[in-house]
Amino acid sequence: MAIADDPVHESRNEHVLVAHGDIARTDIVTEELAALEPGDLRLRIDTFSLTANNVTYAAFGEMMGYWKFFPATEGWGRVPVWGFADIVESTVDDLAVGERIYGYFPMSTHLTVTPAKIGPTSFVDAAEHRAALPPVYNGYTRVASDPGFEIGTEDDQMLFRPLFTTSFLIDAALSAGDELAEVALTSASSKTALALAHLLHVSGRARVVGFTSPSRVDQVESTGVYDEVIGYDRIAEWTPVGPTALIDFAGNSEVVAAAHSSAGGHLLRSVIVGGTHWDSLGAQVEMPGPDREFFFAPDHIVERIDEWGRADYEQRLAASWAGFVEAAGDWIAVDHAVSAESVAGAWVSLVQGDIPADRGLVVSLWE
Secondary structure (H helix, E strand, O other), X not given: OEEOOOOOOOXXXXXXXXXXXXXXXXXXXXXXXXXXXXOOEEEEEEEEEEOHHHHHHHHOOOOOOHHHOOOOOOOEEOOOEEEEEEEEEEOOOOOOOOOEEEEEEOOEOEEEEOEEOOXXXXXXXXXXXXOOOOHHHHEEEEHHHOOOOOOOOHHHHHHHHHHHHHHHHHHHHHHOOOOOOEEEEOOOOOHHHHHHHHHHHHHOOOEEEEEEOHHHHHHHHOOOOOXXXXXXXXXXXXXXXXXXXXXXXXXOHHHHHHHHHHHHHHEEEEEEOOOOOHHHOOOOOOOOOOOXXXXXXXXXXXXXXXXXXXXXXHHHHHHHHHHHHHHHOOOOEEEEEEOHHHHHHHHHHHHOOOOOOOEEEEEEOOO
């Protein structure tokens, strides 16, 4: 068994926990690391991003099973995040100490995984408790051989890559459906919405409208990917130009109801993707128009791979990603935070909506 030299190898695991019933409430706990079992390896989680996507994971934690990936004590969860880690202890011959990994982690300092399907560019965690969970979240990328990775782009990868994949899949699903004249996005300043708006703008298939907080209208307009940006206080003035889809990243039922009313008979689809307005997710509001449908990215990944083949899917995604990163380089300024206390504080600020739309959070539990 290989173990990294100190100080990289640590004996304790620190977690930032989030309360199931109140995702703005956190706790910091520390526990001793258990000895590795044969076939396992230990990852030291270096850095990860915090975005509205993670708020969605927490808001839908029980409904969609996100709390099951990284179990914690009763009533508490470890929110899944996307980031980079280094192997610090290994009992697996094909995976050596020091190798850098990109993937799906908890808000912790360490994660123990059971690698399977080990290939030159990736492996999966075959831990028993993850076997029934969506496989897309169980895959880990070996950075040194990842064709989509470029040195110096780690912040972009963490902030945008998982969100962009969701946007890419929504765009593909929309293109396969009824012809649309207009696509409207709530929470238009969110990174997933911006990525989808970029893809729609590049293709030119439909007019793109963004709904956002009145204070963020100018910032969203400055990205250049929306044909029109409307504050939430002006949704009643919106008149679609033809057949329309509403893509909801906010989860605010009152906003969606207002959009349904304004769109009238033009609204063909109303799709729920995220919950940046997590505190209003449970609100029951009557609304006219089509039934709302939930978009679950892992199911769509399977559909696209079945339709296109894995190689074609990966090629299309990589090409779209490269174009997006080039376009989005000036949209977001990155803020960094280190230490468990700082990460917990950053999480609460994110949940409470205190992070400006043009800021991105890249954090670490390591000081």
